[in-house]
Amino acid sequence: MRPLVLSFVALFVLLIACGDSTQGGSCDTNGATDECTSGLVCGHHDKSNALTCLKRCDVNGDCLASAEICTPIKGNIKGCVSEQL
DSSP states (O other), X not given: OHHXXXXXXXXXXXXXXXXXXXXXXXXXXXXXXXXXXXXXXXXXXXXXXXXXXXXXXXXXXXXOSTTEEEEEEETTEEEEEETTO
């Protein structure tokens, strides 16, 4: 029983260490859509150079925050980023 509990603990720690693929969570590859949950794309939200999961969009109206704009991330994939980017 103890090895099973230790296995679950190790799995939990591994999942936490792998990052958060929800909006605002970290990701690794600019323009990737498979590193984030559905409807998100990996990109730079602001000038920090950190890659995060961004909401995908087609027009500015798709972005919820008033300080965000819809801009190309990679190719024809667009995401909501900070206006000050």
